[in-house]
Amino acid sequence: MLRSSTSRSAAAAQGSIMLFSKTQKPREYQNRRLDALAEPPEVGHELFVGLSALRDTLSSRHHSRDFVFAHARYLRSRVLALGLIFALLSPLWIVVDSLVLPAELLRYTLVGRVVLMLGLVGVLLLAYLNQERIRRIRFSAGMLLALPASFYLLVLLMLPSEHVPNLVGYGFIPFLLVAALSVFPFTLLESLLAGLAMLALLAFAQMIDGSWMTGRGMESLWLLASLLLVSLAANHFQLSLLLRLYRQATHDPLTGLFNRGALEVHLAKVQAWQRETEGEAGLTGSVPCSVLMLDLDHFKGINDSYGHSVGDRVLCQFAELLVSQTRRHDCVARYGGEEFVIILVGSGQARAMEVAERIRYAVEKSEFTDHDGRVIAVTASIGVTRLQQDEPPQASLRRADEALYRAKKEGRNQVAPALEPPGDI
Ligand SMILES: Nc1nc2c(ncn2[C@@H]2O[C@H](COP(=O)(O)OP(=O)(O)OP(=O)(O)O)[C@@H](O)[C@H]2O)c(=O)[nH]1
Numbered sequence: 261m262l263r264s265s266t267s268r269s270a271a272a273a274q275g276s277i278m279l280f281s282k283t284q285k286p287r288e289y290q291n292r293r294l295d296a297l298a299e300p301p302e303v304g305h306e307l308f309v310g311l312s313a314l315r316d317t318l319s320s321r322h323h324s325r326d327f328v329f330a331h332a333r334y335l336r337s338r339v340l341a342l343g344l345i346f347a348l349l350s351p352l353w354i355v356v357d358s359l360v361l362p363a364e365l366l367r368y369t370l371v372g373r374v375v376l377m378l379g380l381v382g383v384l385l386l387a388y389l390n391q392e393r394i395r396r397i398r399f400s401a402g403m404l405l406a407l408p409a410s411f412y413l414l415v416l417l418m419l420p421s422e423h424v425p426n427l428v429g430y431g432f433i434p435f436l437l438v439a440a441l442s443v444f445p446f447t448l449l450e451s452l453l454a455g456l457a458m459l460a461l462l463a464f465a466q467m468i469d470g471s472w473m474t475g476r477g478m479e480s481l482w483l484l485a486s487l488l489l490v491s492l493a494a495n496h497f498q499l500s501l502l503l504r505l506y507r508q509a510t511h512d513p514l515t516g517l518f519n520r521g522a523l524e525v526h527l528a529k530v531q532a533w534q535r536e537t538e539g540e541a542g543l544t545g546s547v548p549c550s551v552l553m554l555d556l557d558h559f560k561g562i563n564d565s566y567g568h569s570v571g572d573r574v575l576c577q578f579a580e581l582l583v584s585q586t587r588r589h590d591c592v593a594r595y596g597g598e599e600f601v602i603i604l605v606g607s608g609q610a611r612a613m614e615v616a617e618r619i620r621y622a623v624e625k626s627e628f629t630d631h632d633g634r635v636i637a638v639t640a641s642i643g644v645t646r647l648q649q650d651e652p653p654q655a656s657l658r659r660a661d662e663a664l665y666r667a668k669k670e671g672r673n674q675v676a677p678a679l680e681p682p683g684d685i
Pocket residue numbers: 514555556557558559560561563567568569570571572575596597598668672
C-alpha cells in the first residue's frame with residue numbers, strides 16, 4: 261500500500277510531472293505505431309450535425325486516429341457496393357453500345373470498356389482484401405471514380421472528331437460520377453477536388469464536340485455544378501452524422517471520456533501493439549503498459565449533500581484532471597458510475613505507481629467546486645496493475661479492481677498495487 265506524507269507526495273508529484281509532462285518528447289519505444297492508438301478525447305468537445313461541424317467535415321485533419329479507422333471501414337463498404345454496381349453495369353453497357361453506336365465507333369470503345377471492367381474488378385479486390393489499410397481503401401475509392409472518368413477521356417482523345425457527335429450515352433459519365441460522390445462519406449475537400457475534375461472533364465468534352473460556350477453547353481455545366489453542390493451537402497451531413505454516431509458509441513456523454521466499450525477495444529489494441537513490438541528498440545520483453553482503476557471516495561456522500569448535478573460536475577472536473585495528468589497516448593475512460601480507468605502506455609508497474617500517486621495527490625489538492633464556487637473535498641482511491649500482453653483484457657481490469665478494493669479497505673485516498681505473479685513487477 262502506498263500512502264506518502266504530504267511533502268513526499270509533493271516531491272513525487274513534482275518529480276513525476278517533470279517525468280510525464282505533456283511537452284516532453286515521447287520515449288524511443290513510443291514509436292510511429294503508437295500513432296495507431298487513439299488520442300485522449302477532448303473533454304467537453306461536442307459535434308453537431310449542422311454548420312458547426314464544418315470544421316470536422318472539411319478535411320480529416322481534426323479526426324482522431326480511431327475515427328479515421330472507423331471512417332475507412334465505412335468508406336470500404338461503400339466502395340464494395342458501388343464498385344459492384346459499376347462492374348455489373350460495364351458489360352451491360354457493351355450491349356447498349358453495340359445497339360446504339362455506329363459499328364465503326366465500337367472499336368474505339370470496346371477495348372476501353374473491357375479494360376474499365378477489369379480495372380473495376382481490381383478496385384473491388386483491393387478494397388475487399390484490405391480491411392484495415394486506410395490508404396489502400398482511400399485509393400480504391402478514388403480509383404472507382406477515376407477509372408470511368410479516364411475511360412471517357414481516352415475515348416474522347418482517340419475518337420476522330422467527325423465521330424464525336426455520334427458518341428451517344430457517354431456525356432452523362434461526369435454527371436453519374438458527381439452524383440456518386442454523395443454515396444461516399446468523403447470530406448468536403450476530397451469531393452470538391454473530384455467535382456472540379458469532373459467539371460473540367462465536361463468542359464473538355466464540350467470543346468471537342470463543339471458545345472463549349474453555347475447555350476446547351478452552359479446549361480450542362482450549370483447542371484453539373486448544381487449537382488456537385490448537392491453532393492457536397494450530402495457529404496457534409498453524412499460525415500457529420502457518422503462522426504456524431506461514432507462519438508456517441510465510444511464516449512461517455514457526461515465527461516467526454518472514452519466509455520467502457522471503447523476502453524476494452526483500446527486494451528486489446530495496446531496488447532496487440534505490445535506483441536508486435538516485442539523485442540524491438542532494445543527491449544528484452546514487450547513494452548511495459550499499466551492499468552489504473554480509480555474510484556472517487558464517498559461519492560454517494562457528495563450526491564447526498566450537494567445534489568446529483570453537483571455530483572455530475574465533480575465527475576466532469578475529475579475527468580478533466582485525469583486528462584491533464586496523462587499523456588496524449590494514454591487512454592482515459594469512464595468505466596461506469598464514479599469509476600475510471602487509465603491505460604498508461606509505455607509505463608511499467610513502478611512508473612504507474614508514481615503516476616497513480618501523483619494523480620491521487622492532485623485530486624486531494626484540487627479545488628472541486630459546486631455551482632456557487634464552494635469548494636468540495638474530494639479524494640480518490642486507485643488500484644494499479646501491469647498489463648500483460650497475452651491475457652484477456654478483462655483480467656487486467658479484474659486485478660486493478662481487486663487492488664482498488666484493497667485501497668478502499670485500507671482507508672481510501674490510497675494507491676494500491678495489484679498482487680502480480682512473481683517476476684512480472
Ligand atoms: N451524480 C452522479 N452520481 C452517480 C453517477 N453514477 C453513479 N453515481 C452515484 O455514485 C454513487 C456511488 O456510491 P457507492 O458505490 O456507494 O460508492 P461511494 O459512496 O463512492 O463509496 P466508496 O466508493 O466506498 O468510497 C451512488 O450514489 C451513485 O448514485 C453519475 O453519473 N452522476
